[in-house]
Amino acid sequence: MHTVHLTYADAVTTYFSWRAAGSGDVLTARLIPAQMDALRDSFPCTLPDIHPGEGAADALRRTFHDGAFRSPQDTWTYFSQLGAMLIPQQLIALLRGAGRSRLIIRPSPSLAQVPWAVLPTHPDGRLLGELADVVLGVPDSVRALAGAPHDGDADLMVIDPKIPGQPPTGPLGSVLGRPVDTDPLAPLVRPTTLPAADTYSGLARVPMSRQEFLASSARAGSLLFVGHVSAAGEETASAESSTLHLSEPVTAGDLLRAGWRAPRRVGLIGCSSGSDLRYPEPFGLATAAVACGAQTVVASLWTLPTEATLPAGMHPLRELVLATDRALQSADPARTLLDWQLAKARAWFSTGAPADNPAWWAAPALTERAPAREVRVWNARPHHRRNHDH
The missing domain is CATH 3.40.50 (Rossmann fold)
Known part of the structure; x- marks a missing residue:
């Protein structure tokens, strides 16, 4: 099975990189601040987490009647927007051509509530979990x-x-x-x-x-x-x-x-x-x-x-x-x-x-948790970065 790593990091701008395990070629891109602001604002409007000043009934009403989960059409639109913003086309092409793959995602704090596996990919609209076995990676400190x-x-x-x-x-x-x-x-x-x-x-x-x-x-x-x-x-x-x-x-x-x-x-x-x-x-x-x-x-x-x-x-x-x-x-x-x-x-x-x-x-x-062998492969070769805006 092929393993692909996708890692996000928050700074003034959110950056991300992806590479196949065993390859020294690392591709990088960034999300413009306006995109990230819109994404951060979307989570409180969509998810059933209770916010300060809200009761449980308010959170449920917002989730099921006002937000992206109120209808299949709204969900598809929202998930498609997330997919188009967060999943680069080069990565999708890599997964399509790799056979069965494991995609290990390490999200940044601002992206920790993204439901990665069920995001549609472009242009054919298949869900990411149909292209790869999507899992979250373990932080290095842990x-x-x-x-x-x-x-x-x-x-x-x-x-x-x-x-x-x-x-x-x-x-x-x-x-x-x-x-x-x-x-x-x-x-x-x-x-x-x-x-x-x-x-x-x-x-x-x-x-x-x-x-x-x-x-x-x-x-x-x-x-x-x-x-x-x-x-x-x-x-x-x-x-x-x-x-x-x-x-x-x-x-x-x-x-x-x-x-x-x-x-x-x-x-x-x-x-x-x-x-x-x-x-x-x-x-x-x-x-x-x-x-x-x-x-x-x-x-x-x-x-x-x-x-x-x-x-x-x-x-x-x-x-x-x-x-x-x-x-x-x-x-x-x-x-x-x-x-x-x-x-x-x-x-x-x-x-x-x-x-x-x-x-x-x-x-x-x-x-x-990735096997130790996989971690060594990830660190073993020099990184050659190519910068892309996304």
């Missing part, structure tokens, strides 16, 4: 800390953990509702599931302490967390205070200091669980997992709406959970997740059904 992965024989499931003192409908209450054994998430219960459970109602809404989480992680080959995540405050420079809500809050910094032995594959399904790269110091929950041994992490780029406002029988959040679980169990996690996202994209652009809204399926991104 890769330098990363511990060796370990293999466990269990699948750790932390599904909507109950938080003491929080009512089910409160701000830190249930994200999935009262568990019943016929829930679509019932397939998560299997012989390898940890904590052991015979039914879905015995697995979901179970309290889990920090120590139980750390001890169970050391026995597991995969972790699937579904629940509340609090992203670091926008006023901070670091994502270290991003918080996983178990029976008590646990920050990314807490996990690192506790010597967390993260499973080889980790799925974090919570609001902005993958927001690490939005910060100048990109050390949040997803990157903490990598630093603590994970090789593959699936996490959300923005706030995930619940299903509470949808008609009965529509389960987009549960579909995302099951798709993440399939990816974690797959021989090829990146391709498995991408194939699901592409299928959901085709459904949305075809019918516009509420359960196919991109607020759910476009949110997850897969971060992958």
